[in-house]
Amino acid sequence: MKTPALLEPRASATLDDYVTDLAWSADGTRLAIAGGEGQVFVATQASASKSLAVSALGHHGMGTLAVAWQPRGTIVASSGQDNAIALWDGVTGTERRRLRPAMAWTEHLAWSPDGTQLASASGKKLSLWSPEGELVHGFDPQPGAIAAIGWDKPGRDLAAATNGAMVIHRIEPPQYATRQYKWPASCQTVSFSPNGRVIASGMQDGSLHFWYLSSAKDSQMRGYPGKVHLTSWSGDSRWLASNAGNEVVCWDFSGKGPEGTKPVQLSGHTDRIECLAFQPGGPYLVSAGRDWRLALWWPGKAKQSIDAHLTDSEPSCVRWSPDGRHVAVGERKGKLTVFEIVKLG
Amino acid sequence: MATTDRVPVTVLTGFLGSGKTTLLNRILSENHGKRIAVIENEFGEVGVDHQLVIGAEEEIFETNNGCICCTVRGDLLRILGQLLKRRDRFDYVMIETTGMADPGPVAQTFFLDDDLKQQFMLDAIVTVVDALHFEKHLDEMNEPGEQVAFADVILLNKTDLVPADALERIERRVRAINATAKIFRTQNANLPVEKVLNVGAFDLDRALAVDAAFLEPQYPFEWAGVYQLEAGDYVLRTGAESSAQHAHEHHVHGPGCGHDHPGHDGHDPGGETHHDHGDHAHDAHADPGHDHSGHDHDHDHGDGLGLAVLPATAASSDALAQQVEPAVRAFAEEARKVGCEGSLEPGPGLNRIDVAHDGTHFTLKVARAGAYAIFCEHAPAEFNLRLEGRKPAAERAFASHHHDEEIGSIGLSDPRPLDPAKLNDWFSYLLQSRGADIFRMKGVINLRGEARRYVFHGVHMMFDGRLERPWGEAARRNTLVFIGRNLDRQELEAGLESCVAPAP
Secondary structure, rough: OOOOOEEEEEEEOOOOOOEEEEEEEOOEEEEEHHHOOOOEEEEEEOOOOEEEEEEEEEOOOOOEEEEEEEEOOOOEEEOOOOOOOEEEEOOOOEEEEEEOOOOOOOOOOEOOOOOOEEEEEEOEEEEOOOOOOEEEEEEOOOOOOOOEEEEEOOOOOOEEEEEEEEEEEEEOOOOOOEEEEEEEEEEOOEOOOOOOOOOEEEEOOOOOOEEOOOOOOOEEOOOOOOOOEEEEEOOOOOOOEEEEEEEEEEEEEEOOOOOOOOEEEEOOOOEHHHEEOOOOOOOOOEEEEEEEEEEEEOOOOOOOOEEEOOOOOOEEEEEEEEOOOOOEEOOOOOOEEEEEEEEOO | OOOOOOOEEEEEEEEOOOHHHHHHHHHHHHHOOOOOEEEOOOOOOOOOOOOEEEEOOOOOEEEOOOOOOHHEEEEHHHHHHOOOOOOOOOOOOEEOOOOOOOOOHHHHHHHHHHHHHHHEEEEEEEEEEEEOOOOHHHHHHHHHHHHHHHEEEEEEEEEOOOOHHHHHHHHHHHHHHOOEEEEEEOOOOOOOHHHOOOOOOOOOOOOOOOHHHHHOOOOOOOOOEEEEEEEEEEEEOOOOOOOOOOEOOOOOOOOOOOOOOOOOOOOOOOOOOOOOOOOOEEEEEOOOOOOOOOOOOOOOOOEEEEEEEOOOOOHHHHHHHHHHHHHHHHOOEEEEOOOOEEEEEEOOOEEEEOOOOOOOEEEEEOOOOEEEEEEEOHHHHHHEEEEEEOOEEEEEEOOOOOOOOOOOEEEEOOOOOEEEHHHHHHHHHHHHHOOOOOOEEEEOOOOOOEEEEEEOOOOOOOOEEEEEEEOOOOOOOOEEEEEEEEOHHHHHHHHHHHOOOOOO
16 A cells, blocks of 8 residues: 655754653743753744754753643743653743642643643643633642642543542632543543543553443453553544554444454554554554654554654653644653654645 | 563652661762663652653552562552653663552562563662661561562662660561571661672572571571580670671572573463463453461560580580470479579570660579580570679580561572472462562472572462472582561471472
């Protein structure tokens, strides 16, 4: 079969730091970068140039843990091992506000899809902030430390993955009604299907769990060789991709759903997969692993990867631009590469 | 996988107020030039420049359908994962647990998570014991015993607050729980940093060193002395007249054998990585958890102290040794009770003297001059028991696990070669049926037809074992140590027996 698309490297930069997290600006022209040594950077793609212009925004003590770019806006939120959350202007580079919400690391940040609220997770503490850094709502402590947070597509629900339960908060003040989907294992990820029907989570115990949001009915998928820490939905909500050692396992949610079916297993990596992301609104999937390989897949259509690139060190973070045209790949040794997906024929 | 560049991790346990934080501050402030990251589960008191102190909330995860032996510390997974994202790596990580913490999940975290196993190496579990409050805590709660049982290094701290005889007794109780840990007596948790860091307790390369007495056959008595006595009445006295307090390092036993996790996370001993690479399958909700049935255990702790006084052929250690078998028989008999200030005579039976009151005495009536061996159920030092005006011509301590602790250590030693398949079966059975109760196990095995030592190490059901250096000229022998709750010596002995390879 003819390959329908390729990843073309467009620009790159090398930072003197471990890339712990990446976030694209809403317009896809800038990237915020969290550095393992504590720096927060912004990279700008200069047109007609193969290099990215990188500037440092500021610092987070011993290490930066997370970075998130406001949808439809210019604010970059970052958090670090100094227990702070910082709000920057990603275009001018100024620091707008620095918050200290807890005596603990804030490990996760997530803007609501409309960019009006920023969710942060520190241990069991889940908070909502305005873009100006005012506390909008502090939730009651979650049942366990929060391993991941995520919004559904309309921004109505905010979910927190914890040990023993997936907790879903309806973002409707003043009640902020909460639903808990309990399961005796540690939830590692939050993935709402784009069509709003399902919430899925990878599990520490080597399984995948999902709940149908209309009925709270749940299912467990087993057989994984280890912790499932990556989950990603295709834009059409048909495929749920997950990491299974060196393989990508995709469950097909079309028709009656994946229960009782065999998943699609994508093989090609020769070491563990560390990054996995479906193209927003598109059919392609990118994975990156400890084999220093970046692979492009077309689940359901091609069993082999349709394109692959070697990286300079172990990839640590892969992010699609919001329009699904570019993929940014960060590495442990500081290399940052932006690829463009090029459709053929 | 290079094992040498893994970052060593020390786990520090101990009750609130035991001196844990004092020890930590001491280690951090000492000028050793090492970069140490500290993960604290109790906030506040630690704070030293140039060192990273991370607050964390202890969080326990189940990794395998609710099996308690497969619990790990989620907070450590996250924090240690982040620490790996630095170029200038730490030389050392110390994890300070909360006072009530069970060290099991902390240790298991380093067996169960692939990432951590590759980057970090559990160095030792260090437990600080508050000598002043230990016995009270031990009698009232589970955690102090568990923390001692898991330890590779034990600081018996605050020795300045406890009289010498009580300290002896406390150390005996600590030793009865954990036969292999190094015990140090300290004040203000003061001891050289190298006693606590780079201990290598989980390093399979380091030889298993166990106090030889611990591996001897077990006796119902802990001490014997032989005296040359004239006919007449002698006074056996207890209590008072305390002896000088020991100060420094005490009872140095070698480190336990350790391991290097070669990608092993199953419950299956014997070496192969044990992953369930099953087909991806959908499953209805399985009942999470498998149960580990407990065992009942009774304590036969009679009131008083068992004492046998047996005529010996001479006042020599050889003559004393000859009386060991008769003494074992004597201790099996119904005891004759001797009240306060009562009297007893040499003879084949067992006496039980009432030592409930401190500072009492008994009369030993000797009708005929000669050598007499006295066998004592517990070490006389525990009661400061002495035969007034006499010193034993020879004496001997015996390994005894006639103790009151629910948690204890059992050592097995046997020279016969074992059959690898049978050993594998036994270990599999043991880990599955008794994994919850076995906190630590370690040993060196003499496998039939194998030139090298098989060394193993386990925490609950996590097991790691491999072939190590050759026996060479050394005498081949199986040495196994189990530390846990309600362990059954006979069961373990029978298990080992079942592994003995038939003669070729």
